Amino acid sequence: MGYSKQRELVKAIVASSCAHPSATDIYLEARKTIPDISLGTVYRNLSLLSQSGEILRIPVDKGDRFDKTTCCHAHFCCVKCGRVFDVPTDGMAALADRICDHGHDVKRTTLLFEGVCKSCAKSDE
Amino acid sequence: MGYSKQRELVKAIVASSCAHPSATDIYLEARKTIPDISLGTVYRNLSLLSQSGEILRIPVDKGDRFDKTTCCHAHFCCVKCGRVFDVPTDGMAALADRICDHGHDVKRTTLLFEGVCKSCAKSDE
DNA sequence: TATAATAATAGTGATAGTTACTATTTTCGA
DNA sequence: TCGAAAATAGTAACTATCACTATTATTATA
Numbered sequence: 001m002g003y004s005k006q007r008e009l010v011k012a013i014v015a016s017s018c019a020h021p022s023a024t025d026i027y028l029e030a031r032k033t034i035p036d037i038s039l040g041t042v043y044r045n046l047s048l049l050s051q052s053g054e055i056l057r058i059p060v061d062k063g064d065r066f067d068k069t070t071c072c073h074a075h076f077c078c079v080k081c082g083r084v085f086d087v088p089t090d091g092m093a094a095l096a097d098r099i100c101d102h103g104h105d106v107k108r109t110t111l112l113f114e115g116v117c118k119s120c121a122k123s124d125e
Numbered sequence: 126m127g128y129s130k131q132r133e134l135v136k137a138i139v140a141s142s143c144a145h146p147s148a149t150d151i152y153l154e155a156r157k158t159i160p161d162i163s164l165g166t167v168y169r170n171l172s173l174l175s176q177s178g179e180i181l182r183i184p185v186d187k188g189d190r191f192d193k194t195t196c197c198h199a200h201f202c203c204v205k206c207g208r209v210f211d212v213p214t215d216g217m218a219a220l221a222d223r224i225c226d227h228g229h230d231v232k233r234t235t236l237l238f239e240g241v242c243k244s245c246a247k248s249d250e
Numbered sequence: 251t252a253t254a255a256t257a258a259t260a261g262t263g264a265t266a267g268t269t270a271c272t273a274t275t276t277t278c279g280a
Numbered sequence: 281t282c283g284a285a286a287a288t289a290g291t292a293a294c295t296a297t298c299a300c301t302a303t304t305a306t307t308a309t310a
Binding site for chain 2: 059060061074076078085087092095096098099102103104105106109110111112113116117118
């Protein structure tokens, strides 16, 4: 994997965001810096970066979301507003180990909780 | 939700399968019994059945998969052959409880491991 | 049982997220 | 500096899923 300012930008946007942006979010943000960046380039780089482990792909109901890779954590996604929250957790590594004991090779772990977040529940009343 | 033989069939197919079939898998299987069942009907019933908790929807990389057991367990998906394995686990409910303590309302929990399964790793050598 | 209201269907078309393709441009080593 | 390799922009294609509509099946009721 060589260098391109587009890939650096995509990585920087994911790294600086706490909102778990979608590919389209990242595309729109990237266009502020490189106006003619193409959506395909954003998708390709998101795939490359998540394959190499530099960012994390979160498979949510409608389209994927992306996260900077910090330590192992889970996500909570509100089915109403679509926001994704981080959930610190431990014990997941132990579970993955158990699968590896069976001869499988775990490359990626996704723990996702979905429901209605506090503020959406409030605005429902 | 009333009755329809199409919905019964979709439910029966999911209930009798251990392979975590996709919507298309279920559609193809259903056509053996009801040749003119439509793909839209399969999708609609899969949505209805998973909403009512009669079956479980598993969001995998490419398209969703469905499972008969709705009791809490995780999945391991092989990125090579696409097969989905069940992973029994406990402690997930405790995690969901912790999120609820923050005022959120957890409706669905997805714990997905991805990697290369034993037999795919073997056939790689 | 007959019938009217309701729900579900088949078939088709539309949508959205994502990937593939190609000609052009950029990167980077020699 | 030059040329091979990689990356890009732009567009088109693909796939999973959902929406729409006329028709058919189910169900409640008289």
